[in-house]
Amino acid sequence: MREERIHKYNLLKNSFKIDPYLLNLEDSEAGLSKQLWQEFKTKRILATDIHKNFENLAQGDLSEEITWVAGRIHNNRNSGMFLDLYDETGKIQIVNERTELEGGYHNAEEDKHLLDLLDKGDIIAVYGKPYRTPRGELSIKTIDLWILSKAILPPPEIIENKRRRLGLTDVEVRYRERYLDLMVNPQVKETFKRRAEIVLGIRQFLNEKGFLEFETPILQTSAGGAAARPFVTHHNTLNMNLYLRIATELHLKRLLVGGFEKVYEIGRIFRNEGISTKHNPEFTSVELYQAYADGQDMMQLTEDLICRLAQSEEIEHLGEKINLQKPWRRVQMSDLVQEVTGKDFDIANCSLEQAKQQAQELKIEIGSAQTVGEILYKVFEEKCEAKLIQPTFVLGYPWEDSPLAFVSANSTCSMKDQETQNTREAKYAERFELFIYGRELANGFTELNNPFRQKEAFLAQQKLKDKGNEEAHPLDEDYIKALEFGMPPSGGLGIGIDRLIMLLTNSASIRDVILFPTMKPLV
RNA sequence: GGGUUAUUAGCUCAACGGUAGAGCAGCUGACUCUUAAUCAGUUGGUUCCGAGUUCGAAUCUCGGAUAACCCA
Known part of the structure; x- marks a missing residue:
């Protein structure tokens, strides 16, 4: 089939003097080309608009x-x-x-052949008049048409009609050659369009509230801000290893030290972990930090944000009403x-x-x-997480896993509870996580701004690391130094954007919302 | 990491130890007719890769690759 198409390509080039990858309007013998190209660029109409504008054509x-x-x-x-003919918005016949057919730069005789060479x-570009066929289909009646790009490989069949099982359904091909998936599966295109809208919505929401968006380093000498194994890479001229970030947290909080009071970053995070329907090695998060705020404020902000993005008080997700x-x-956990x-x-x-016994x-x-x-947390993960279908903020995380x-004592995520931190033995982190449909969607807390406590927490993590826990938080002296200059009491929040989408x-799998999910190469 | 399943024509799938097939796509032709156009004809295969069992393997066995799902 490919050979057939290449043959047609050569025919176009040699017999018709058309290069079907150029804007052949430019080559018009009629001398109208430039004018036509300008006209095309300014007057091209999208399929939906034609359907809208000529709705009443009899x-x-x-x-x-x-x-x-x-x-x-x-x-x-x-x-x-x-x-x-399909454009981004849909179909027009x-x-x-x-x-x-009149000649544009090719005469009518040749047009006949040109039609035969279409695949x-x-x-293509079409110049014509809106026309409703006797059978009732709104169409464009061609005056002239041009090939803008010759397809050497055929597209999969487009799925508009479920009466026969065709189209592109093999998930592996859909992920590896996403352009085909987008080309023929309208709901996939819709999902990614929605993705763009959601990310825009997050920006709009935060910008309205006075947050500023920043970009912090992806290449880091110490990968902190979360419990995860990082990817390691190498800088040649510095001759040193660098880590890809596993969170944006520590740099954003440095901005609070610097005097910004409401900061956020939307960006790619990399975690060297397994792949599942909920995990992709690279994913997108939004993290935000607000000075003179606490975890309570962050929970409220999370609710407000997600409700606004959802545009509805009840949504249906994989058969569950949320x-x-x-x-x-x-x-409380x-x-x-x-x-x-x-x-x-x-x-x-x-x-x-007792805990071990239970x-x-x-x-x-x-x-x-x-x-x-830690045992409490294990039990929670095993027994509770999957049951949290309706939106639930879980509070009272063990401090051992929350060094930042x-x-x-009470873990209400309210600032006034800090005063009880002296008796640390019986304490929870002022941290919450949001679960919806059994999936962790957000994580936030009242940020630790006490440099001494922070150092203790890092040292405790260091011990875990020494014991072989590869996810333990690294000791970041530079961050502690920043805290020693003083960070205002703050609330912080991180949301996994892919899971939110x-x-x-x-969508049932994270790969359905990531355009090009991580895959092993075929060869 | 473990388990289950899948991989056959460009696409969607069949054949379950006995000549590798269908629909669609493609190609040739008919038809100013359509919308899953139709009609006639027709091309197309390293059955994911490798080894084994067998007179004979897409099919059974073993190993490998990739993926999906489930579990940890």
């Missing part, structure tokens, strides 16, 4: 309004008489009356665990022995967990 009627359209041919009936997949009506549930398992793992009431009763492998808090958050576009 059957069989021909409008006198000269119209330009362009797009890809996806279907061809009656030997080129009817073409289905082209009607070619061979006997009526599915070719991108009620987004504010305020969303806020619950230990209360939630008790609710689900009937066992009390609250650090205040539960000894390490975990065993629940048949939960505690693995490396050494404290009540304030620690308090999954939720809002009703």
